[in-house]
Amino acid sequence: MISALLCGAMVLGTVSPVFAAGAAEGKTFAIVTKAAGNPYNEKEAQGFKEVIEAEGGTAIIKHPETATADAQISVIQSLISQQVDGICIAGNDENALQAALEDAMNEGIKVSCLDAKVNPDSRMTFVNQAGVTEIGEALMDAVLDISGGEGQWAIVSATSQATNQNAWIEAMKEVMKDDKYSKLELVEVAYGDDEPQKSTDVTQALLQTYPDLKVICAPTTVGIAAAAKVLQDNGSSCKLTGLGLPSEMSEYIGDDDAHSCPYMFLWNPEDVGRLGAYTSIALVNEEITGAVGDKFTAGDLGDYEVTEASDGGTEVILGSPFKFDPSNIEEWKDVY
Template sequence: MKKKVLSVLLCVAMAATLAVGCGSKSDSGSSSDSKTEDTAKTEDSGKKVYAIVTKSAGNPYNEKEAEGFQEVIEKAGGECIVKHPEAATADAQVSVIQSLISQGVDSISIAANDENALQAALEEAMAAGIKVSCLDSKANPDSRQTFVNQAGVSQIGQTLMDAVYDITGGEGQWAILSATSQATNQNAWIDSMKEIMKDDKYSKLELVEVAYGDDEPQKSTDQTQALLSKYPDLKVICAPTTVGINAAAKVLQDEKSSVKLTGLGLPSEMAEYIGDDDAHSCPYMYLWNPIDVGRLSAYTSIALVDGTITGEAGDKFTAGDMGDYEVVEAADGGTEIILGAPFKFEPSNIADWKDVY
């Protein structure tokens, strides 16, 4: 299976960004979509209709995923519906799913806000013949046919844990600023980090708290300030969420705090905070290309709809110029398709990426 790291995809990412541009039609609420009519699939169009449901409106990472998804679908001649629920909750997503079922879409790709709470709605969608996959954050195996994963859970956990170890010098207090307490992707990465910490190598590190900013800028800001207040000896905050890391970076840099930051962030939002001196709050961070997560999810949806794959382990398909991918078994008993390894953003390369995504 051919994998391409982010550095090779610079041109692809730039092209994807330009392709979707300001002409992209998307939904910042839970009741409308990228089309102007209530019925997504019309008899006269004959086009397949592919929907993407993000975690919530106002999330730049999700917006980039949706851009990549829409670019691929429209280039393939399909119709794309982009849904950004008003809140990062399962209830908001259930309402969107039910609306999409009524519209008779061909596929739904969703970044789940809760692993189990979407099951009834997604099972209803699949029973209606709609192909269901997840991206970024998965629903349980009974609720999906497959999952487009950014990178392997253990790989992300190890990458973040190694960053914490490096920045702290291998000892001292550190904290995690996560998204919501139900976010399946963040929870999986955090569990992996906790498991890795059992190794003697990390015995001098103390994880003092896992705080939740609910992927809201203000709450993430408040949680960062609370961590600084509660733990005067804190050395590092790890934020495995793009909203959280951006909020924390601003707090730490504005307050000229000695606490350092790492995690998963968008280079366009984090460029001003990345540096290897005391004036910058984040020595380095990681991420994958969210545009490519969306693109791979779109290719997966197309392959499910046209019957190239069923979502079973061993299925193979070609994702356009991204290359060949294989459906593999996931740790939760379902299946997944892995985009690739996390990419390190640091002072030496952040300028190359800040205008890409």
């Protein structure tokens, strides 16, 4: 099971370009995460660096001090000055980075994004960890299941500008239009800004404001870890689901009253970073342009195809969300 998820292979054909040894030789590739101090971002950067260096290139990891567009713009401008060959960025704002990223592309830098997209004019393609609709469906079905099919529920998100969070939340709201969710009431979307303390504070505020709250869904690894601790420490009857790192959530996963999170979902963030690296290499080497139908091989991850994204741009999808529950959390907690 572990090897299957870690590889995440998507076999799409036999005509995909295959990287020669040293495909990144003599080139410099940068990954720009959302912010410093985020374990998920650190895992992504680790996977990116691993691939770039294995292919003979130089990897630059940039963790902005704050999860803001302004902080990322400063980083992008610095990377342009350094004349890097490729930039792969997890956008803190879908539109605010456009001018800086267009400047980068005008300088010949191949720009892609991963985890959280920037708009189509700001990128060549987007490395998407999982399909937006699939994530929305998985999370809504979890809320439906854990709540018993009815009652109040809330969301603890990252920042209000986080493009991936907003896309998943909108997908959840779209899924909610189905009659089977009609007895569920979404009372609030709270923003913890991907900061542990603020995420803790907004979780506590939700419990105080909505004493009948049945479920919190946190589609953010920082938010779910903070909410899990609040709920479990308080012995709350409110339960939790969302997107979390097994290493951070193992003590909270359980299907009894003593645990706050019956189950959750995620993908391997290191594989997101790895796929981001292979995509960046393919763009820099002009093996792909980011156009629909482009194909390439991403090492042990397998073969991938560039497809149309919902925003009119293109994307490369890593795979489907994976469920972590009491039956497998022990197997995964030491992996990532």
